[in-house]
Amino acid sequence: MKQFIRWILTAGLFLTTGVLLTGCGLKKQKEEKGERLEYTIVEELSIPEELKGMIEEKKEGEFQISYADGEDLYLVAGYGEQPTGGYSIVVERLEETPEAVYVETNLLGPDKEQTISPKPSYPYIVIKTEFRDKGIYYK
Numbered sequence: 001m002k003q004f005i006r007w008i009l010t011a012g013l014f015l016t017t018g019v020l021l022t023g024c025g026l027k028k029q030k031e032e033k034g035e036r037l038e039y040t041i042v043e044e045l046s047i048p049e050e051l052k053g054m055i056e057e058k059k060e061g062e063f064q065i066s067y068a069d070g071e072d073l074y075l076v077a078g079y080g081e082q083p084t085g086g087y088s089i090v091v092e093r094l095e096e097t098p099e100a101v102y103v104e105t106n107l108l109g110p111d112k113e114q115t116i117s118p119k120p121s122y123p124y125i126v127i128k129t130e131f132r133d134k135g136i137y138y139k
Contacts, residue, residue, distance in 0.1 A: 066136045
């Protein structure tokens with residue numbers, strides 16, 4: 001009787017371990033390569049007023065905003081409060097697949113030789129491209 005109980009417990013342990021190992025596997029999301037999109041970086045004076053207000057509300061933390069005005073699509077990536085001035089942002093990727101638009105930006109710190117403002121800054125970038133009615137994914 002004890003051997004039977006021991007056998008049942010051992011079999012149960014192996015089954016549980018097998019289920020946990022297969023259920024906890026990593027699922028890798030396939031990120032498609034798409035067609036590069038043409039874009040322009042929008043200067044502060046050319047940002048639509050409604051979008052300026054949205055940026056102002058969110059600028060203290062990291063944020064992403066997608067804004068459309070009918071013919072253009074504005075993609076905004078903000079990096080929140082930084083301790084000084086002198087930061088810049090580069091567009092690493094702006095691509096379109098049949099399902100979505102992918103945006104990847106990168107925050108660059110101030111140059112060591114650059115004279116920087118000791119005041120906090122709120123770096124963000126506004127990218128303008130032709131309107132597309134698709135999901136937007138930021139990285």
